[in-house]
Amino acid sequence: MFILLIAIVLPIDAAFMPVFSIAGASPSLAGVLAAFVSLNASRRAAWWGCFVIGLLIDFSSPHYIAGSILFLPGPNTLGFALGSGTVTVMRSLLLRRSMLTVAAMTFVLLLAVSLIWVFIWSIRGIWLDGSVPWPETALLELGKRIGWCLSSAVMGLPVGWALNRTFSWWGFPGVGPRKF
Numbered sequence: 001m002f003i004l005l006i007a008i009v010l011p012i013d014a015a016f017m018p019v020f021s022i023a024g025a026s027p028s029l030a031g032v033l034a035a036f037v038s039l040n041a042s043r044r045a046a047w048w049g050c051f052v053i054g055l056l057i058d059f060s061s062p063h064y065i066a067g068s069i070l071f072l073p074g075p076n077t078l079g080f081a082l083g084s085g086t087v088t089v090m091r092s093l094l095l096r097r098s099m100l101t102v103a104a105m106t107f108v109l110l111l112a113v114s115l116i117w118v119f120i121w122s123i124r125g126i127w128l129d130g131s132v133p134w135p136e137t138a139l140l141e142l143g144k145r146i147g148w149c150l151s152s153a154v155m156g157l158p159v160g161w162a163l164n165r166t167f168s169w170w171g172f173p174g175v176g177p178r179k180f
Helices: 002-015 029-040 043-060 075-093 099-127 138-165
Strands: 063-065 068-070
Touching: 002 029, 002 043, 029 043, 029 075, 029 099, 029 138, 043 075, 075 099, 099 138
Parallel strands: none
Antiparallel strands: 063 068
């Protein structure tokens, strides 16, 4: 189920989600999927799933830096993996099968991704050649990415509801028939 959804979600994020862009912030269905998996899968499966999501995003989004195109694995890969760790630490306190929880944890996960992403690119810019993938300061870029987190959290409401409806198909640990 995870492989099928990630194969559907990543092209939709690239081609269709900019339609919902507000002030340059397009929602991320991959972030919603990562939050859903982090809420429900085992810690190891959630971490590896988010690692794969981040790696695929890094390999599908090139950056034009200093006259060359870079496919830099790392910023999103580490961000999604550490964001998953943030959600899995908090999930025992949450009602996991709520669309509001999926939306809130989408914000938390993508905020961690944004912090890691801006930090890694800032360090790379200081250390190597001063090139970063944003035109202004790192703080302004972080503000834009917080808008991305918010728009993704709003998109997490209907998508989280739909993902929760497919909960029994995923085979998460401890999943059995619902008792009424």
